[in-house]
Amino acid sequence: MNTLKYQSQAVAKPYFIFALILFVGQILFGLVMGLQYVVGDFLAGAIPFNVARMVHTNLLIVWLLFGFMGSAYYMVPEESETELYSPKLAIILFWIFAAAGVATILGYLLVPYSTLAELTFNDLWPTMGREFLEMPTITKIGVVVVALGFLFNLGMTILKGRKTAINMVLMTGLIGLAVFFLFSFYNPSNLALDKFYWWFVVHLWVEGVWELIMGAILAYVLIKITGVDREVIEKWLYVIIAMALISGILGTGHHFYWLTTPEYWQWIGGVFSALEPLPFFAMVLYAFNMVNRRRREHPNKAATLWALGTAVMAFLGAGVWGFLHTLAPVNYYTHGTQITAAHGHMAFYGAYAMIVMTIISYAMPKLRGIGEANCNRAQVREMWGFWLMTVAMVFITLFLTGAGVLQVWLQRLPESGEALSFMATQDKLAIFYWLREVAGVVFLLGLIAYLTSFWVTEKKA
Amino acid sequence: MSESFTKGMARNIYYGGSVFFLLIFLALSFHTTKEMPKRDHRENLTEAVERGKALWEENNCIGCHTLIGEGAYFAPELGNVFDRRGGEANFKAFFSGWMKAQPLNIPGRRQMPNFHLNDEEIDDLAEFLKWTSKMDTNNWPPNIEG
Numbered sequence: 001m002n003t004l005k006y007q008s009q010a011v012a013k014p015y016f017i018f019a020l021i022l023f024v025g026q027i028l029f030g031l032v033m034g035l036q037y038v039v040g041d042f043l044a045g046a047i048p049f050n051v052a053r054m055v056h057t058n059l060l061i062v063w064l065l066f067g068f069m070g071s072a073y074y075m076v077p078e079e080s081e082t083e084l085y086s087p088k089l090a091i092i093l094f095w096i097f098a099a100a101g102v103a104t105i106l107g108y109l110l111v112p113y114s115t116l117a118e119l120t121f122n123d124l125w126p127t128m129g130r131e132f133l134e135m136p137t138i139t140k141i142g143v144v145v146v147a148l149g150f151l152f153n154l155g156m157t158i159l160k161g162r163k164t165a166i167n168m169v170l171m172t173g174l175i176g177l178a179v180f181f182l183f184s185f186y187n188p189s190n191l192a193l194d195k196f197y198w199w200f201v202v203h204l205w206v207e208g209v210w211e212l213i214m215g216a217i218l219a220y221v222l223i224k225i226t227g228v229d230r231e232v233i234e235k236w237l238y239v240i241i242a243m244a245l246i247s248g249i250l251g252t253g254h255h256f257y258w259l260t261t262p263e264y265w266q267w268i269g270g271v272f273s274a275l276e277p278l279p280f281f282a283m284v285l286y287a288f289n290m291v292n293r294r295r296r297e298h299p300n301k302a303a304t305l306w307a308l309g310t311a312v313m314a315f316l317g318a319g320v321w322g323f324l325h326t327l328a329p330v331n332y333y334t335h336g337t338q339i340t341a342a343h344g345h346m347a348f349y350g351a352y353a354m355i356v357m358t359i360i361s362y363a364m365p366k367l368r369g370i371g372e373a374n375c376n377r378a379q380v381r382e383m384w385g386f387w388l389m390t391v392a393m394v395f396i397t398l399f400l401t402g403a404g405v406l407q408v409w410l411q412r413l414p415e416s417g418e419a420l421s422f423m424a425t426q427d428k429l430a431i432f433y434w435l436r437e438v439a440g441v442v443f444l445l446g447l448i449a450y451l452t453s454f455w456v457t458e459k460k461a
Numbered sequence: 462m463s464e465s466f467t468k469g470m471a472r473n474i475y476y477g478g479s480v481f482f483l484l485i486f487l488a489l490s491f492h493t494t495k496e497m498p499k500r501d502h503r504e505n506l507t508e509a510v511e512r513g514k515a516l517w518e519e520n521n522c523i524g525c526h527t528l529i530g531e532g533a534y535f536a537p538e539l540g541n542v543f544d545r546r547g548g549e550a551n552f553k554a555f556f557s558g559w560m561k562a563q564p565l566n567i568p569g570r571r572q573m574p575n576f577h578l579n580d581e582e583i584d585d586l587a588e589f590l591k592w593t594s595k596m597d598t599n600n601w602p603p604n605i606e607g
Contacts, residue, residue: 033535036535036571037535037571039569040569040570040571040572041566041567041568041569041570041571041572044564044572044574048524048572048574049524049525049533049535049536049571050521050522050523050524050525050533050574051521051524053524053525053533053535054521054524113519113520113521113524114519114520114576117518117519118519122518122519123515126515126518126519128518128519128521129517129518129519129520129521129522129523130518130523131523131524131531131532131533134521134524165468165472187518189506189510189511189514190501190503190506191501191514191528191592191593191596192497192500192501192503192596193494193497193501194514195529195531196490196493196494196497231468234468235466235467235468235471236471238468238471238472238474238475239471239474239475241475242471242474242475242478242479245475245478245479245482245483246478246479246482249479249482249483249485249486250482250485250486250489252486253489256493257599257601258529258530258598258599258601259529259598260497260500260501260596260597260598261493261496261497261500262492262493262496263599264489265489265493266599268489332601332603333603335530335601335602336527336529336530336531336532336534336538336602337534338534340534341534411606412602412603412604412606413603414604415604416604416605416606417605419604419605419606420606421537421606422536422537422538422606422607423537423571425606426571
C-alpha cells in the first residue's frame with residue numbers, strides 16, 4: 001500500500017533506520033563507560049575509556065544528523081508541495097555519509113587514536129583531538145560535502161515549491177548547522193583561542209540552530225497530528241525560536257567565564273543563558289495547548305506522546321538542568337563536574353533524541369506503507385519504549401546530579417589542603433555511579449522495546 | 462495568543478531579534494579576541510608548547526580528562542596539574558615518571574593507557590600543561606584539586 005503524498009519522501013527511510021542503528025551503538029558504549037566509572041579496568045585494554053567516550057558522543061552526533069536529514073527529506077517535499085529536487089542525490093549522499101561514519105568509528109576502535117591521526121595526515125591540518133570534534137580532518141571535509149549536497153537538494157526543492165514558515169525555519173537551522181561547523185576547521189595553537197572558537201560550533205549548535213530544527217520538526221508534527229490551523233502553529237514557532245536565539249546567542253557567554261576572557265561575559269552570559277529555559281517552557285505550553293485544541297483524533301497516539309514528551313524533557317534537561325549551573329557564582333564550583341554530565345544527558349535526550357523519535361514515530365508508518373499509524377499493539381509496545389527510556393533518563397540525570405552535588409561538596413568547596421582529591425572523591429561517588437548504570441540498563445531495555453515495536457503486528461483473529 | 466499579534470509580527474521579531482543579537486555577539490567576540498592577549502600570555506607560547514598541544518590532541522587526552530573544566534569527567538582536571546604536582550621544581554620529574562608508569566594495573570582502578578611517548582615528547586607535553594596552568598582563568602578552579 002502506498003501512503004506517501006510525495007514519492008520522493010521515501011528517501012527519508014534509510015536515514016531513519018541508520019540513525020536508530022547508530023543509536024543502539026551509542027547506548028552500548030554508554031553502558032561500557034558507565035561500568036568503567038566503577039570497575040575502572042573493565043575492558044581497559046580493548047576499549048579504553050577515551051575511545052568509548054569518543055564513540056558514544058560521536059555516534060550521538062552522527063545519528064542525530066542522520067535523523068535531522070531524514071526529517072528534512074520527509075518534511076520538505078510535503079511542505080513545498082512538490083517532489084524532492086533529486087532523490088538520487090539524497091541516496092548517494094546517504095551512502096557517502098554512512099560509509100564515512102562507519103569508517104571513522106572503526107578507525108576509533110581498531111587503531112590507537114594517534115595512529116588514526118597519522119593515517120589521516122592530521123599534522124597537515126590539525127583539527128582532531130578536541131571534545132566532540134574528534135573525527136579526522138578528512139571526515140570533517142566529508143561532512144561539509146554531504147551538508148552542501150543536502151542543502152542544495154533541499155534548497156532547489158523549496159525554490160520550486162511553497163515556502164512555508166516551517167520550511168524557512170528548518171532551512172535556516174540547517175544552514176546555520178553547516179556554517180557553524182566550519183569553525184571546527186580552525187584550531188589555533190593558542191589554547192584560549194582554540195576553546196573560544198570551539199564553542200562557536202558546540203554551543204551555537206545545541207543551544208542555537210539545532211533548536212530551530214527541533215522547533216520546525218515539532219511544528220510540522222503538531223500540524224499533522226492535531227489539525228490545528230497552520231497560521232496559529234507557525235506563529236508560535238516564530239515566537240519560540242525568536243526566544244531561543246535571542247537568549248541563546250549571547251547565552252554562549254556562559255562558556256566564557258573561565259577562559260582568559262573579559263569578566264563582562266559573567267554578566268552577559270549569566271543573564272542571557274538564564275533566559276534560555278523560556279523557549280523550552282513555551283514549547284511545553286504550546287505542545288499541550290495544540291494537542292488540547294486538536295481538531296482531529298489522529299490514530300497515531302505514540303507520535304503524540306513523543307511530541308509532548310520531547311517538549312517536557314527538553315524543558316527539564318536543557319532548561320531547568322541548564323539553569324542550575326549557568327550563573328557564574330554557581331558555575332565556579334560546578335564547572336566540569338558530574339552536574340555538567342547530568343545536564344548533558346537529559347538535554348540531548350529530551351531535546352534532540354526525542355524530537356528525532358517524534359518524527360520517526362509519525363513518519364515511519366507512512367514510509368513503510370502501513371498507513372496513518374501502526375496497529376494498536378505496536379503503539380503500546382512503542383509507548384513502553386518511550387516510558388522506559390524516558391524514566392530511565394530521569395533517573396540517570398538524578399543520580400548524576402547526586403554525584404555532582406557530592407563531588408562539589410567534597411572536592412570543590414573546601415580550601416586547598418582540605419579538599420579531597422579527584423580520585424578520592426570519585427571513590428565516594430561509587431553508589432551513584434552504580435545506580436546510574438542500573439538506570440542505563442533499564443534505558444537499554446526501553447530501547448529494545450522501542451525497536452521491537454517495529455515488528456509487532458495485530459494478533460491474528 | 463491574541464489575534465492582534467500576527468504571524469508576520471512574530472516572524473519580524475525572529476529575524477530582527479536574531480540578527481540584532483548576533484551582531485552584538487560578533488562585536489563582543491571581536492572585542493574579546495582583542496583583549497585576550499592581555500590574559501592568555503601568548504608571548505610565552507613556545508614551539509615546545511605548540512608541539513605539546515598537538516600531542517595532547519593526537520592522543521585524545523580530552524577523552525578522559527578535563528582541561529579548564531571542559532572534556533570528560535573520568536580523570537583529573539589537568540589545567541592546574543602543573544601546580545598540583547610539583548610546580549617549577551618538581552613537575553617535570555613527576556610527570557615523566559607518571560607517564561612511564563602507565564598503565565598502573567591496579568585491579569579495579571581506572572586505568573590510564575601508556576601512550577609510548579619519548580622523553581622529548583613528554584617534555585613538550587609538560588611544557589603545554591605548564592603554559593596552560595599560567596593562563597588567567599578568573600581564578601578557576603576554586604582550589605588546587607581542580
